[in-house]
Amino acid sequence: MAPTAAYDEIADWYETEFLARAAGAGDPLNLGGLLRDLLGEGRGTCLEIGCGTGVHAALVRELGWTPMGVDLSGGMLGHARGRLPVARADAERLPLRDGSVPAVIAMMVHTDMPGYPAVLREAARVLRPGGTFVHIGVHPCFCGGFADFSDPEAAVIRPGYLDSGYWTKESWTNDGVRAKVGATHRPLPELLHAFLDAGLHLTRFAEGTAPTPIILAVKATKPA
Incomplete structure (x- = not known):
């Protein structure tokens, strides 16, 4: 994951300013x-x-699930504890037994995790056979330092998209999370292959926002 101190340092800003702005x-x-x-x-x-701060727990609970969260940042978990049960843990070494949960989600975090392929393997390990994994994150093709959003009607993709595994704080805005803590970039084929290499079966896809899809969502299952 991104260095712990980076998220510890922005945890209060994330909770009181960034999330409030998003909610508004x-x-x-x-x-x-x-x-x-x-x-x-x-x-x-x-x-x-x-x-993170557990902002997705209410919707997970509304859907009938019992939310539980893990994160590496103590600062973020300080805000999450009032929203769901949490544990401080490395996503590449989850403190759960094999095949112990029916659902796992990863919301807007894969760019925070340089070892995301290992995270996907851990998600597959802790999922029950037939269990569901949902990934929702920034779209590799349209989000990164290479994406120029100067024109609100279109994104210009500059050199850098095809490069893999690099960490950068370059962003189209200096008012977001990425400009503060940086992000890891992987091209789309590499990201999707990581799901397959983890033994997950890809079942559904979705893209979000218009005219340029900033979000890519993937649903996968663990074979029974």
Whole structure:
């Protein structure tokens, strides 16, 4: 994951300013709609990897699941504890037994995790056979230092998209999380192959926002 201190340092800003601004805008990235559609209603534990301040727990609970979260940042978890049960843990070494949960979600965190392929393997390990994994994150093709959003009607993709595994704080805005803590970039084929290499079966896809899809959502299952 991103260095712990980076998120510890911005935890209060994230909770009191960034989330408040997002709430006032009415979920402009449609994260709630995508999660509702891909996770769906269910029962049992839904583990959120990289839960941050726990803002998605209410919707997970509304869908019938029992939310539980893990994150590496103590500062972020300080805000999450009032929203769901949490544990401080490395996403590449989850403190859960094999096949112990029916659902796992990762919300807007894969760019925070340089070892995301290992995170996907851990998600597959802790999922029950037939269990659901939902990934919702920034779209590799349209979000990154290479994406120029100077024109609100279109994104210009400059050199850098095809490069893999690099960390950068370059962003189209200096008012967001990425400009503060940076992000890891992987091209789309590499990201999707990481799901397959983890043994997950890809079942559904969605893209969010217009005219340029800033969000990519993936639903996968663990083979029975």
